[in-house]
Amino acid sequence: MIKRLLLVLLVSAASASGQTTPFGTKAKANAATAAETASATKGASKAVEEEVDNSVVITPFRPLTPAEAKTSRTFQLSKVNKFGFTETTKELQRLYSAFATQRIIDGSPAGSSKATGYLATVNYALVQDLGDNRFLAKAAWPAAGPNEVLAAGADTMAVLLLEKPAKVGDTGKITGMHVGTVALLFTANYAPLTGKRFTLRREAFVECATLEDSPTGLQKFVETVNAGAEMSATTDEQVACKKCGGFGQIREPQKGSLTDKLTPCAECIKGKVVISVETKFIP
Numbered sequence: 001m002i003k004r005l006l007l008v009l010l011v012s013a014a015s016a017s018g019q020t021t022p023f024g025t026k027a028k029a030n031a032a033t034a035a036e037t038a039s040a041t042k043g044a045s046k047a048v049e050e051e052v053d054n055s056v057v058i059t060p061f062r063p064l065t066p067a068e069a070k071t072s073r074t075f076q077l078s079k080v081n082k083f084g085f086t087e088t089t090k091e092l093q094r095l096y097s098a099f100a101t102q103r104i105i106d107g108s109p110a111g112s113s114k115a116t117g118y119l120a121t122v123n124y125a126l127v128q129d130l131g132d133n134r135f136l137a138k139a140a141w142p143a144a145g146p147n148e149v150l151a152a153g154a155d156t157m158a159v160l161l162l163e164k165p166a167k168v169g170d171t172g173k174i175t176g177m178h179v180g181t182v183a184l185l186f187t188a189n190y191a192p193l194t195g196k197r198f199t200l201r202r203e204a205f206v207e208c209a210t211l212e213d214s215p216t217g218l219q220k221f222v223e224t225v226n227a228g229a230e231m232s233a234t235t236d237e238q239v240a241c242k243k244c245g246g247f248g249q250i251r252e253p254q255k256g257s258l259t260d261k262l263t264p265c266a267e268c269i270k271g272k273v274v275i276s277v278e279t280k281f282i283p
Ligand SMILES: [Zn+2]
Pocket: 241, 242, 243, 244, 245, 246, 247, 248, 249, 265, 266, 267, 268, 269, 271, 272
Protein backbone atom coordinates (compact mmCIF):
# COMPACT_ATOMS: atom_id res chain seq x y z
CA MET A 1 0.00 0.00 0.00
CA ILE A 2 2.80 2.37 0.93
CA LYS A 3 4.53 1.55 -2.35
CA ARG A 4 1.40 2.57 -4.18
CA LEU A 5 1.29 5.82 -2.21
CA LEU A 6 4.90 6.56 -3.05
CA LEU A 7 4.17 6.01 -6.71
CA VAL A 8 1.30 8.47 -6.52
CA LEU A 9 3.53 10.96 -4.76
CA LEU A 10 6.26 10.70 -7.32
CA VAL A 11 4.28 10.11 -10.47
CA SER A 12 4.34 13.04 -12.86
CA ALA A 13 0.98 14.71 -13.30
CA ALA A 14 2.30 16.42 -16.40
CA SER A 15 -0.19 17.03 -19.18
CA ALA A 16 0.47 15.62 -22.62
CA SER A 17 2.35 18.80 -23.48
CA GLY A 18 4.18 18.94 -20.15
CA GLN A 19 7.93 18.95 -20.23
CA THR A 20 9.74 16.48 -18.05
CA THR A 21 13.35 17.03 -19.05
CA PRO A 22 15.47 19.78 -17.53
CA PHE A 23 15.65 21.29 -21.03
CA GLY A 24 11.97 21.05 -21.78
CA THR A 25 11.01 24.48 -20.45
CA LYS A 26 13.84 26.16 -22.30
CA ALA A 27 12.96 24.38 -25.51
CA LYS A 28 9.40 25.64 -25.14
CA ALA A 29 10.60 29.21 -24.54
CA ASN A 30 12.70 28.99 -27.69
CA ALA A 31 9.70 27.70 -29.58
CA ALA A 32 7.63 30.63 -28.31
CA THR A 33 10.29 33.13 -29.39
CA ALA A 34 10.49 31.49 -32.79
CA ALA A 35 6.70 31.68 -33.04
CA GLU A 36 6.72 35.38 -32.20
CA THR A 37 9.29 36.03 -34.90
CA ALA A 38 7.21 34.06 -37.36
CA SER A 39 3.96 35.86 -36.42
CA ALA A 40 5.60 39.20 -37.21
CA THR A 41 5.77 38.18 -40.85
CA LYS A 42 2.97 35.77 -41.47
CA GLY A 43 0.83 35.68 -38.26
CA ALA A 44 1.69 32.19 -37.11
CA SER A 45 0.01 30.02 -34.52
CA LYS A 46 -1.20 31.79 -31.39
CA ALA A 47 -1.66 28.48 -29.62
CA VAL A 48 2.01 28.28 -28.73
CA GLU A 49 2.06 31.77 -27.19
CA GLU A 50 -1.06 31.26 -25.09
CA GLU A 51 -0.13 27.87 -23.76
CA VAL A 52 0.43 27.89 -19.98
CA ASP A 53 2.32 25.00 -18.49
CA ASN A 54 0.54 24.11 -15.25
CA SER A 55 1.87 20.58 -14.95
CA VAL A 56 3.16 19.38 -11.62
CA VAL A 57 6.28 17.22 -11.69
CA ILE A 58 7.53 15.61 -8.48
CA THR A 59 10.77 13.68 -8.67
CA PRO A 60 12.97 12.17 -5.95
CA PHE A 61 15.81 14.56 -5.16
CA ARG A 62 17.57 13.08 -2.14
CA PRO A 63 16.54 9.66 -0.84
CA LEU A 64 15.94 9.33 2.87
CA THR A 65 18.81 8.18 5.02
CA PRO A 66 18.10 4.55 5.85
CA ALA A 67 17.48 3.82 9.51
CA GLU A 68 20.41 1.50 10.01
CA ALA A 69 21.00 0.31 13.53
CA LYS A 70 24.57 0.35 14.83
CA THR A 71 24.20 -2.95 16.60
CA SER A 72 21.64 -5.69 17.14
CA ARG A 73 20.58 -7.96 19.95
CA THR A 74 17.78 -10.41 20.65
CA PHE A 75 14.92 -10.40 23.12
CA GLN A 76 13.71 -13.91 23.94
CA LEU A 77 10.04 -14.00 24.92
CA SER A 78 10.32 -17.33 26.76
CA LYS A 79 12.86 -15.76 29.17
CA VAL A 80 10.66 -12.89 30.30
CA ASN A 81 10.76 -12.54 34.09
CA LYS A 82 12.86 -15.72 34.47
CA PHE A 83 15.56 -15.57 37.12
CA GLY A 84 18.96 -14.69 35.74
CA PHE A 85 17.78 -13.09 32.50
CA THR A 86 17.47 -9.44 31.54
CA GLU A 87 14.14 -9.88 29.74
CA THR A 88 11.37 -8.30 31.83
CA THR A 89 7.73 -7.33 31.29
CA LYS A 90 8.70 -3.68 31.63
CA GLU A 91 11.40 -3.98 28.96
CA LEU A 92 9.02 -5.87 26.66
CA GLN A 93 6.45 -3.09 27.08
CA ARG A 94 9.05 -0.41 26.29
CA LEU A 95 10.29 -2.24 23.18
CA TYR A 96 6.75 -2.94 22.00
CA SER A 97 5.91 0.76 22.26
CA ALA A 98 8.88 1.50 20.00
CA PHE A 99 7.86 -1.34 17.65
CA ALA A 100 4.29 -0.02 17.39
CA THR A 101 5.44 3.45 16.36
CA GLN A 102 7.69 1.96 13.67
CA ARG A 103 4.99 -0.07 11.92
CA ILE A 104 2.63 1.17 9.21
CA ILE A 105 -0.86 -0.32 9.06
CA ASP A 106 -1.44 -1.57 5.53
CA GLY A 107 -3.06 -4.32 3.52
CA SER A 108 -0.27 -6.86 4.03
CA PRO A 109 -1.12 -10.29 5.49
CA ALA A 110 0.52 -9.37 8.81
CA GLY A 111 -1.67 -6.26 9.01
CA SER A 112 1.31 -3.93 9.18
CA SER A 113 4.77 -3.43 7.70
CA LYS A 114 7.98 -1.90 8.93
CA ALA A 115 8.08 1.83 8.15
CA THR A 116 10.72 2.59 5.52
CA GLY A 117 11.18 6.20 6.65
CA TYR A 118 11.12 8.12 9.92
CA LEU A 119 7.71 8.76 11.37
CA ALA A 120 6.86 12.16 12.73
CA THR A 121 3.78 14.08 13.80
CA VAL A 122 3.42 16.79 11.18
CA ASN A 123 1.32 19.89 11.83
CA TYR A 124 0.34 21.58 8.58
CA ALA A 125 -1.51 24.36 6.81
CA LEU A 126 -2.19 23.59 3.15
CA VAL A 127 -0.84 26.21 0.75
CA GLN A 128 -1.43 24.69 -2.69
CA ASP A 129 -3.27 21.68 -4.11
CA LEU A 130 -0.94 19.73 -6.40
CA GLY A 131 -3.56 17.17 -7.43
CA ASP A 132 -4.00 13.48 -6.45
CA ASN A 133 -4.18 14.38 -2.72
CA ARG A 134 -0.71 15.89 -2.87
CA PHE A 135 -0.24 19.28 -1.28
CA LEU A 136 2.36 21.94 -0.71
CA ALA A 137 2.05 22.87 2.96
CA LYS A 138 3.58 25.00 5.65
CA ALA A 139 4.55 22.37 8.16
CA ALA A 140 6.22 21.72 11.49
CA TRP A 141 7.57 18.43 12.84
CA PRO A 142 10.04 17.33 15.51
CA ALA A 143 13.44 15.89 14.66
CA ALA A 144 13.38 12.11 14.11
CA GLY A 145 15.66 9.13 13.69
CA PRO A 146 18.94 8.12 15.32
CA ASN A 147 20.92 11.26 16.12
CA GLU A 148 18.06 13.28 14.65
CA VAL A 149 18.92 12.38 11.04
CA LEU A 150 15.69 14.06 9.97
CA ALA A 151 16.02 17.63 11.19
CA ALA A 152 13.02 19.30 12.77
CA GLY A 153 10.86 21.55 10.63
CA ALA A 154 9.33 24.81 11.85
CA ASP A 155 7.15 26.85 9.51
CA THR A 156 8.80 24.87 6.71
CA MET A 157 7.37 24.23 3.24
CA ALA A 158 6.91 20.50 2.69
CA VAL A 159 5.14 18.21 0.24
CA LEU A 160 2.40 16.06 1.81
CA LEU A 161 0.44 13.13 0.47
CA LEU A 162 -2.78 12.98 2.48
CA GLU A 163 -5.15 10.04 2.87
CA LYS A 164 -8.37 12.01 2.45
CA PRO A 165 -9.32 14.86 0.12
CA ALA A 166 -8.51 18.31 1.55
CA LYS A 167 -8.48 21.89 0.39
CA VAL A 168 -6.13 24.85 0.46
CA GLY A 169 -6.30 26.63 3.81
CA ASP A 170 -7.04 23.44 5.77
CA THR A 171 -4.90 22.92 8.84
CA GLY A 172 -4.36 19.67 10.67
CA LYS A 173 -2.05 17.10 12.14
CA ILE A 174 -0.97 13.79 10.62
CA THR A 175 1.39 10.95 11.36
CA GLY A 176 3.70 11.33 8.40
CA MET A 177 6.32 8.95 7.09
CA HIS A 178 9.31 10.86 5.73
CA VAL A 179 10.06 9.66 2.19
CA GLY A 180 13.06 11.88 1.47
CA THR A 181 13.50 15.17 -0.33
CA VAL A 182 11.71 15.73 -3.62
CA ALA A 183 12.13 18.25 -6.42
CA LEU A 184 8.75 19.84 -7.13
CA LEU A 185 8.35 21.62 -10.47
CA PHE A 186 5.11 23.62 -10.45
CA THR A 187 3.42 26.95 -10.99
CA ALA A 188 2.77 28.68 -7.66
CA ASN A 189 -0.72 30.01 -7.02
CA TYR A 190 -0.11 31.66 -3.66
CA ALA A 191 1.11 35.19 -2.93
CA PRO A 192 3.66 36.59 -3.52
CA LEU A 193 4.70 33.95 -6.06
CA THR A 194 1.42 33.57 -7.95
CA GLY A 195 2.01 32.54 -11.53
CA LYS A 196 5.71 31.90 -11.05
CA ARG A 197 6.91 28.57 -12.39
CA PHE A 198 9.86 27.11 -10.54
CA THR A 199 11.36 24.12 -8.74
CA LEU A 200 11.27 23.69 -4.96
CA ARG A 201 13.26 21.04 -3.14
CA ARG A 202 11.46 20.00 0.02
CA GLU A 203 11.00 17.16 2.49
CA ALA A 204 8.06 14.92 1.59
CA PHE A 205 5.74 13.01 3.95
CA VAL A 206 3.11 10.36 3.32
CA GLU A 207 0.21 10.22 5.78
CA CYS A 208 -0.05 6.87 7.51
CA ALA A 209 -1.37 5.10 10.58
CA THR A 210 0.79 3.24 13.06
CA LEU A 211 -0.06 0.26 15.25
CA GLU A 212 -1.88 1.04 18.46
CA ASP A 213 0.24 0.78 21.56
CA SER A 214 -2.25 -1.19 23.67
CA PRO A 215 -2.28 -4.37 25.80
CA THR A 216 -4.28 -6.09 23.03
CA GLY A 217 -1.70 -5.01 20.48
CA LEU A 218 1.10 -6.34 22.66
CA GLN A 219 -0.66 -9.68 23.13
CA LYS A 220 -1.16 -10.05 19.38
CA PHE A 221 2.48 -9.13 18.84
CA VAL A 222 3.68 -11.84 21.25
CA GLU A 223 1.48 -14.41 19.48
CA THR A 224 2.85 -13.34 16.08
CA VAL A 225 6.46 -13.70 17.24
CA ASN A 226 5.72 -17.07 18.85
CA ALA A 227 4.19 -18.16 15.54
CA GLY A 228 7.54 -17.50 13.87
CA ALA A 229 7.20 -14.00 12.40
CA GLU A 230 10.39 -11.94 12.23
CA MET A 231 9.88 -8.74 14.15
CA SER A 232 12.28 -6.11 15.39
CA ALA A 233 12.31 -2.67 16.96
CA THR A 234 15.00 -0.02 16.69
CA THR A 235 15.71 2.15 19.70
CA ASP A 236 18.33 4.61 20.87
CA GLU A 237 20.15 3.09 23.82
CA GLN A 238 22.68 4.50 26.24
CA VAL A 239 25.74 2.28 26.51
CA ALA A 240 29.11 2.62 28.20
CA CYS A 241 31.72 4.37 26.01
CA LYS A 242 34.30 1.91 24.66
CA LYS A 243 37.07 4.47 24.31
CA CYS A 244 37.23 5.51 27.97
CA GLY A 245 35.61 2.38 29.39
CA GLY A 246 32.67 4.39 30.71
CA PHE A 247 34.95 6.60 32.83
CA GLY A 248 34.23 9.77 30.85
CA GLN A 249 37.85 10.88 30.96
CA ILE A 250 41.11 9.71 29.44
CA ARG A 251 43.87 9.04 31.95
CA GLU A 252 47.47 9.78 30.90
CA PRO A 253 50.38 9.03 33.24
CA GLN A 254 52.70 12.07 33.60
CA LYS A 255 56.48 11.72 33.82
CA GLY A 256 57.80 12.75 37.22
CA SER A 257 54.33 13.19 38.66
CA LEU A 258 52.34 10.92 40.92
CA THR A 259 49.01 12.09 39.53
CA ASP A 260 47.73 11.24 36.06
CA LYS A 261 46.61 13.85 33.60
CA LEU A 262 42.85 13.64 32.97
CA THR A 263 41.26 14.87 29.76
CA PRO A 264 37.53 14.64 29.07
CA CYS A 265 36.75 11.87 26.57
CA ALA A 266 35.78 13.40 23.23
CA GLU A 267 33.56 10.49 22.23
CA CYS A 268 31.03 10.46 25.04
CA ILE A 269 29.13 12.39 27.66
CA LYS A 270 30.13 11.31 31.17
CA GLY A 271 31.09 7.85 29.94
CA LYS A 272 27.86 7.20 28.03
CA VAL A 273 27.18 7.11 24.30
CA VAL A 274 23.83 6.81 22.57
CA ILE A 275 23.68 4.21 19.81
CA SER A 276 20.92 2.88 17.62
CA VAL A 277 20.11 -0.74 18.52
CA GLU A 278 17.92 -3.18 16.61
CA THR A 279 16.24 -5.66 18.94
CA LYS A 280 15.06 -8.84 17.22
CA PHE A 281 12.30 -10.73 18.99
CA ILE A 282 12.48 -14.51 19.23
CA PRO A 283 10.07 -17.01 20.85
ZN1 LIG B 1 34.25 8.06 26.46
